[in-house]
Amino acid sequence: IVDRDLERTKTGRIKEAYYCVRATLPNGRSVESDALCSRFEKGKDKVSDHTIMSTAKTRATNRAIAELIGAGEVSAEEMSAERIVNQSKFLKEDNS
Known part of the structure; x- marks a missing residue:
């Protein structure tokens, strides 16, 4: 983990x-x-804090491994998660 x-x-x-x-x-x-x-993602509004954290960590880990081995396709779960991009505090900061 480089950053969290x-x-x-x-x-x-x-x-x-x-x-x-x-x-x-x-x-x-x-x-x-x-x-x-x-939590704005479909189905994530009532999950535990741990689930939000572990999902983000798992996505980052899977992406890094996929890029490293040359299989950088995005999962179906991540495609549906892209709908919340504009609501993200973190991404708004990066784009300003």
Whole structure:
């Protein structure tokens, strides 16, 4: 894990989780990839804080590994998650 950021609601629940992960091959080649998970995604509004965090971490890890081995296709879950991109605090900061 290279970086992690969490955005919480006023009551302390995790609203969004962002992870950046580095995957490295034994020969030294490495790739960093990041991912986000948000409660605004379909089906994520009532899940635990742990689920929001672990989903973001898993997405980042899977992307890094896929890029490293040359299989960088996006999963179906991530395609549906793209709908919340404009609501993300983290992505708004990056685009400003």
